[in-house]
Amino acid sequence: PSSVESVGAYQFRGATCLTKVTLPSTITSVGANAFCGCTNLESINLGTTGTTTVGSDAFSGCSELTAIEFPNSITTIGSWALYGCSSLRKVTFGENLTSVGSDALGSCNALDTIVWNVKTYSIANSSSTPFNSSYVSVYSQIKSFTFGPKVETIPAYLCYNMRNINAPIVIPESVTSIGSAAFYNCSSVPSLTLNK
DSSP states (O other), X not given: OTTOOEEOTTTTTTOTTOOEEEOOTTOOEEXXXXXXXXXXXXXXXXXXXXXXXXXXXXXXXXXXXXXXXXXXXXXXXXXXXXXXXXXOOEEEEOTTOOEEOXXXXXTXXXXXXXXXXXXXXXXXXXXXXXXXXXXXXXGGGOOEEEEOTTOOEEOTTTTTTOTTOOSOEEEOTTOOEEOTTTTTTOTTOOXXXXXX
């Protein structure tokens, strides 16, 4: 019900009969391992407002999940949040994301599409990527990378070594800065358009 404000740690871990999750907008956090190992979970709706935090391992091992959209309210995605979601093809990141934990996308072997709506993403270590070590395991798989219309800064190393992106990249007019090596070795991108 809409009176619920959080999903606690391990609440539905291993609920293998669960196929769909829809959270009310009153939810502010999804705890660590909340839906870990829900191997038949196909659909997750995190709501449009409210949720700010997705804990570590929250959806790890959800092997039937094919897509997930993090709403604009999400600021933090914990480590291993989607680890081992082997059917995951598309991830959409909302406008206010500030932190993605290590290996959040680790072993997402089918992932090929990212939609990046994040307005401003600050990287503490300039040699790292927004997805930390998990990026190393997925960068070569990405074929499509789309920027949302409100993106203001493109952080350093965002698309680093995504050599298999084969769709045009359009940078919206809202962008004011692009970090170093953001598109380093994106050797298959057919065109890069700056909308100004």
